[in-house]
Amino acid sequence: MPPTNPPTRAHRASNATFRILPLGDAALTIEFGNEINSEINSRVVAFATTVFDQHWQGIHDIVPTYRSVTVHFDPLQWDSATLTKRLKILPRQEPGQAEPQGIFHEIPVLYGGKWGQDLEEVATFAGLQPAEAIALHASVPYRVYMLGFSPGFPYLGLVPEQLAMPRRATPRTKVPAGSVGIADRQTGIYPTTTPGGWQIIGRTPISMYRKTRTNPFLLKPGDRVRFKPIVRDVFDQLSRETET
Amino acid sequence: MTELQPVEILVIKGGWLTTVQDLGRFGHQHDGVSVSGVMDSFATIVANRLVGNPDQAAVLELTLKGPELQFEQDAVIAITGADLAPTLDGRRLPMWERMLILRGSRLRFGVPQAGARTYLSIAGGIEVPPVLGSRSTHWASDTGGLQGKPLKPGDILHGGKPGPLINQHVGTGLPIPLRPRYERTVSLRIIPGPQDDFFAKHSIKALTETTYTVSPQSDRMGYRLAGPKIIRKDSEQFISDGTAMGALQVPPDGQPILLMADRQTTGGYPKIAVVISADLLLAAQLAPGDHIRFVLCTVAQAQRLVRMQRAQLDAELSPCDGQSQQMVPLSHHESISILRVSK
Numbered sequence: 001m002p003p004t005n006p007p008t009r010a011h012r013a014s015n016a017t018f019r020i021l022p023l024g025d026a027a028l029t030i031e032f033g034n035e036i037n038s039e040i041n042s043r044v045v046a047f048a049t050t051v052f053d054q055h056w057q058g059i060h061d062i063v064p065t066y067r068s069v070t071v072h073f074d075p076l077q078w079d080s081a082t083l084t085k086r087l088k089i090l091p092r093q094e095p096g097q098a099e100p101q102g103i104f105h106e107i108p109v110l111y112g113g114k115w116g117q118d119l120e121e122v123a124t125f126a127g128l129q130p131a132e133a134i135a136l137h138a139s140v141p142y143r144v145y146m147l148g149f150s151p152g153f154p155y156l157g158l159v160p161e162q163l164a165m166p167r168r169a170t171p172r173t174k175v176p177a178g179s180v181g182i183a184d185r186q187t188g189i190y191p192t193t194t195p196g197g198w199q200i201i202g203r204t205p206i207s208m209y210r211k212t213r214t215n216p217f218l219l220k221p222g223d224r225v226r227f228k229p230i231v232r233d234v235f236d237q238l239s240r241e242t243e244t
Numbered sequence: 245m246t247e248l249q250p251v252e253i254l255v256i257k258g259g260w261l262t263t264v265q266d267l268g269r270f271g272h273q274h275d276g277v278s279v280s281g282v283m284d285s286f287a288t289i290v291a292n293r294l295v296g297n298p299d300q301a302a303v304l305e306l307t308l309k310g311p312e313l314q315f316e317q318d319a320v321i322a323i324t325g326a327d328l329a330p331t332l333d334g335r336r337l338p339m340w341e342r343m344l345i346l347r348g349s350r351l352r353f354g355v356p357q358a359g360a361r362t363y364l365s366i367a368g369g370i371e372v373p374p375v376l377g378s379r380s381t382h383w384a385s386d387t388g389g390l391q392g393k394p395l396k397p398g399d400i401l402h403g404g405k406p407g408p409l410i411n412q413h414v415g416t417g418l419p420i421p422l423r424p425r426y427e428r429t430v431s432l433r434i435i436p437g438p439q440d441d442f443f444a445k446h447s448i449k450a451l452t453e454t455t456y457t458v459s460p461q462s463d464r465m466g467y468r469l470a471g472p473k474i475i476r477k478d479s480e481q482f483i484s485d486g487t488a489m490g491a492l493q494v495p496p497d498g499q500p501i502l503l504m505a506d507r508q509t510t511g512g513y514p515k516i517a518v519v520i521s522a523d524l525l526l527a528a529q530l531a532p533g534d535h536i537r538f539v540l541c542t543v544a545q546a547q548r549l550v551r552m553q554r555a556q557l558d559a560e561l562s563p564c565d566g567q568s569q570q571m572v573p574l575s576h577h578e579s580i581s582i583l584r585v586s587k
Contacts, residue, residue: 021439022435022436022437022518022543023437023487023491023518024488024489024490024518024519024520024521024546025518025520025521025543025546025547025550026488026489026521027486027488029438029485029486031438031485034481035483048274060270060273061271061272061274062274063273063486063510064274065483065486065510066483066484066485067485068485068486070486070487072270072273072486072488075521075546075547075550075551076550076551076554079544079547080543080547081543081544146510147276147509148276148484148509150385150508151276151277151278151387152275152276153276155484191276192385192386194385211375216275216376217275221274
C-alpha cells in the first residue's frame with residue numbers, strides 16, 4: 001500500500017476497529033476500512049465467520065465484502081439496537097493478528113485466442129508481449145476477497161500494477177462461463193455465462209458453480225488462487241472430465 | 245366433501261413476465277447468489293394464507309400483462325396485489341379473496357387497474373425443484389423456477405399437495421381496510437445511510453423535497469429514477485459492499501437506482517438511503533412513469549411500523565403452519581366463493 005493515502009473515512013474512524021452503519025431496517029453494515037487490502041479483508045472474513053458461528057435465529061445472510069460485512073436480519077425478530085450491541089461484544093481479529101490460511105487452489109487457464117479475446121489489448125496496455133502478460137498474471141498468488149456479481153463469482157487480487165487495465169468501456173452482453181478477466185487490480189472468473197465488462201484474457205475448464213452439489217461453490221473468501229497456463233489439449237481434456 | 249388433488253395448470257400464454265417466486269433465496273448472498281423472490285412479499289403472504297399455504301410457498305408473480313392459464317384440476321386459488329382485471333371464462337374474478345376454480349376453466353387477465361405486480365397462489369403451492377433452498381426464479385442466472393425462466397406457452401405448472409383450509413374468522417378475503425391502495429404517486433419512507441456521508445451536505449434534504457419518476461429502464465433488479473441529481477461530495481473511491489432491497493444507490497450520473505428483488509448481492513455505488521420494509525409493498529407496485537416522494541424515517545420507527553403491519557395482518561389472517569388451527573373441510577365452508585361455470 002502507498003504510504004501517503006489521501007484522508008479517507010477509514011482514517012477518520014481509525015480509533016475504532018469497525019463502525020456499524022444502518023442499511024435500512026433489515027440489515028447492518030459493519031465497516032472495517034475503506035480500502036482493498038488483505039489485512040482489512042482478513043478481519044472481515046474472520047468477523048463474518050464469527051457471526052455465522054453464533055447461529056442466531058432470524059439472521060438471513062452474512063455477506064463479507066472487501067472491507068465490510070453486511071448482516072441481513074428479519075426485522076420482526078431483531079431490532080438494530082439489540083443486534084448492534086450483540087455484534088459489538090463478539091470477539092474479533094485485531095489488526096496485524098495472523099489469520100487462518102484459506103484453501104489453496106491451482107486454477108488451470110487457457111490464455112488468449114477465442115478464450116481470451118482481450119489478451120492482446122491487455123498486453124499492449126502493459127507494454128508486454130502476450131506471453132509475458134500471461135506469465136505475469138500467473139506469477140502471483142491471489143486472495144479471494146469476496147464473492148459477488150453472480151453466483152460464485154470470485155473477486156481476486158491484487159493484480160500486478162502493470163496489468164491493471166480498467167474495465168471495457170462497453171460491457172459484453174455475453175461472457176462465457178469460465179472466462180478469466182481483469183478489472184483494475186482485480187481479477188475474476190465468470191462462473192456462468194452472463195453479461196460482463198471485464199477484460200477477458202483466458203478461460204478455465206474448472207467449474208466455479210457446480211449446481212448439483214450440496215456445496216456448489218468452489219471458492220470462499222480467504223482462499224488463495226494461483227493460475228496455471230495450460231495448452232489447448234489439456235483444456236479440452238479437463239473440459240471433458242468436468243462434464244462427466 | 246371435496247378432496248383436492250395436486251393441480252396441473254397448462255400455460256396458454258406466458259404474459260409479459262410471469263415467474264415462479266417465493267419469499268426469496270436467503271442464506272447464499274455470501275456466495276454471490278441474488279435473493280430474488282417476490283417483489284411484493286405482503287401480497288404474497290396474503291395470497292398464501294388465503295389458500296392455507298405456509299407464507300413461503302411458491303406463487304406466480306405476474307407483471308402488467310397477465311398470462312392465460314388452463315386449470316386441468318379443481319384448484320383453490322387467490323389473486324392479490326395489482327388488479328390486472330382477472331377473468332375466469334369471461335367472468336370477472338375478485339381480488340384478495342379465496343376462490344375455487346373448476347377443472348377445465350381458463351384464467352385470463354385484462355388491462356391493469358392499479359399497481360404493476362399480481363400474485364396468484366394455489367393451495368399446495370407451485371411445485372418446482374428448490375435450488376439452494378428456494379423456488380424463486382432468478383432469470384439473470386437461470387436459477388430456480390421453471391428452468392430459471394419466465395412462463396411460456398406449453399409450460400405445465402404442478403401444484404403441491406394442498407393443506408387443509410383454515411378457518412379465518414373474517415371469511416375468505418382480506419378485509420378491505422388492510423388492502424393496500426396502489427397510486428401513481430407514492431410516498432416511500434427512507435432511512436439515511438449507509439453512505440449518506442458520501443454526498444453533498446444537503447443531499448438527503450434535497451432528495452426528500454422533490455419527486456422522482458420511475459424510468460422505463462426499470463425491472464425486477466431495480467428502478468432507475470429520474471429527478472434532481474444527487475451530487476457526490478468528492479471523488480473519494482467507493483469500494484463495493486453489501487446491498488439490500490429498497491437501497492437507493494447513486495451512480496456517477498446522480499440519478500438514483502432503487503434496488504429491488506433481483507439486485508446483486510454487492511454493489512459498487514454508494515447508497516444514500518434505504519426504503520423501509522413497511523413501504524416496500526408500495527415500491528413493488530410501481531411501473532415506469534409512476535412518481536415517488538421520499539420521506540425521512542428512523543430505524544426504530546421503521547422497525548415499529550413493520551411489526552405493526554405484520555401484527556395487523558396476523559390478527560386478520562394468521563399464518564398457516566398447520567398447527568393449532570381449526571380445520572374446516574372445503575365443501576362445508578359456507579363463505580367460499582364457488583364459481584361454477586357451465587360449459
